[in-house]
Amino acid sequence: MSIQSPYIAGKPGPNPAVSPAWTSTPYYRALNEVPDTPAMGEFLADQVISPECLHDFRLTWIKVKPGKSVRLLYRAQGADFPGQQYFFHARTASPETGPAQAEALQARCFTPEHRHLFGKARRAAVYASPWHLLIQVFPADPGLPGLPRVVHSREVAKMLSSVIPECDGACAQVEADVVQYKPRRQCLIRYTLTTASVTESGECRKIFYGKLSPRALPVYTRLRQLHRVWSGGIFRFPEPAAFFPEPGLMLCREIPGVHLSLLPGEARFSELCARIGRGLGEFHRSPVRFVPRKDAAAELEALNYWGERFLRWFPEEAPRLRRLMEGIRIHFTRYTSPIFAPVHGDFHVANILVDGERLGLLDLEDGYMGNPAADVGFFYAQLKLLSLKVYRSPEALNEALQAFLEAYLTPAPRDVRAMVPGYCALYCLWCAYFQCFLRPTKSGWWERGQFMLQICEDIIARGTV
Structure with missing residues (x-):
């Protein structure tokens, strides 16, 4: 495999950016194990999702440990509505264990209740044997088991209705938009909340940010402590609104800017x-x-x-x-x-x-x-x-x-x-x-x-x- 993707680019311009000395390093050699991006797109179109859902398909993140593993994050724009995104997380898995891992993820995540969260994807996970990669389709993520729930509008509406005063016990609608996704580590989500109450200007809309992370509780606790002692000044900090132990979601009010x-x-x-x-x-x-x-x-x-x-x-x-x-x-x-x-x-x-x-x-x-x-x-x-x-x-x-x-x-x-x-x-x-x-x-x-x-x-x- 060679790196031909336009998204693995060096110095712009006609001259090569990377010196020959660097191309011989273990890290750079390990990058040659990364699949060609168009080839990966063709594989996903054949095995996972319709080609029209892979608009602007690109490799956005790489983590390589030379001689050990490769982790990749791909992103594409969907075709169902403006702003729709698909994420595909690929990580090294052996031919002996990779196919079984893919099937286990498929059975656990691609359930009738959560299938709609995968858009037009036909699978939650697949094993790409040409590159020895296990590919997970968002929101399937073993490191963040609560992810399907926090991007599920009805589930989020139930959670918000129980803790947000503006909801008055009920949410008319919640839109969940992924702002940032780091596989196995965290997901930042913007929730646009339309409450059942109506103001003179129309529907009451509020924006909250949720962070799903194994570290969410310590951060939530830290923000609460900060707000108790911070007397005001040049900086404002996110106001913690709620923490949900299951699925491990911290919720904060929006800071404009x-x-x-x-x-x-x-x-x-x-x-x-x-x-x-x-x-x-x-x-x-x-x-x-x-x-x-x-x-x-x-x-x-x-x-x-x-x-x-x-x-x-x-x-x-x-x-x-x-x-x-x-x-x-x-x-x-x-x-x-x-x-x-x-x-x-x-x-x-x-x-x-x-x-x-x-x-x-x-x-x-x-x-x-x-x-x-x-x-x-x-x-x-x-x-x-x-x-x-x-x-x-x-x-x-x-x-x-x-x-x-x-x-x-x-x-x-x-x-x-x-x-x-x-x-x-x-x-x-x-x-x-x-x-x-x-x-x-x-x-x-x-x-x-x-x-x-x-x-x-x-x-x-x-x-x-």
Whole structure:
């Protein structure tokens, strides 16, 4: 098999993006086990679903463990109604166990009660023997056994009617739209609720977001604690509305706004980033308390874990990667003062919502008590990556980045300021690995990864950002 899909793309343009040295790495060789996307589409059209339901069929996500397994996520647009989506999750399974696993999933998920949730798919699972892949059709997912229930409109209407005051005991209609799906990990769903009550302007419509995840309960508990102690400020947080132990669904009220990642072209983008810096400082100084606690030693332990995989799967870059990892370790061990403040843990441009002058902050499931410079470094790396994605230049958003840093660092304690360069370098390396080199479905992935490595090198060489 060779990678001919247009969705596994390198640097745009006529010149090859990926150097010959990289094409010989274990990870890149493992990518050659990925089926050709049109061939996979033909297989699904023959075995699972009508061809008209595979419009814009594409490979959107890859997770490869060289020599062990491949996991793939395909997505297609259906033909029954606007916005209809189909997801197909494929993972390595042996010829001895794969067919039996497919039949077991078929019997468990493709029941008369839930068959309509699969649209025009004829099966919930199938074994693709040409590639030794077990293919699951959404919402069949052994890692998220409650998934069929939370996308079932009638089931969701019953759940909402029992806990949402606006329902007054009854829902007229619930529309469930999948916003994000990560196989075996989580599913984010937007619920548009039409209540039985009628206002002067017509039907009463409310929007809630549900997250199905094995980690949903701790996140729900964390949000409730946050709302009890948060006295207001620049950021607003999702308001938890309910938790359903079975199927494991957390429900939150909608926060209006546009993702920051969509606004880099706005004239006020630098002003927004300065406001975000001030808001992040407020959050770090708040009385919020998370579990667990992470110190510098824990950060370095995590770096060692994923850094070793980086070295093993991309050995051609090993000398360079070892220098970068050692530079980060030296910086971290130079500043050993323990600092424990609330850390968001995923301070991503897509987790910040902008609604006029109001800002919303989403997705606190990775929060912990630790050095707040971690959030600063993560946002720094994410803005650099956004600059590369939108403008193909790491400097295009430097004005906004400096506005953020100045707004945050000016009132920050000296010990926090001292750790910011180390965390910026750490997360530039992290982004190169997790968000570039491990995501070859994104056009320009190799080019961006190389830029992020260079930014990491520059920070370590200068000792500042």
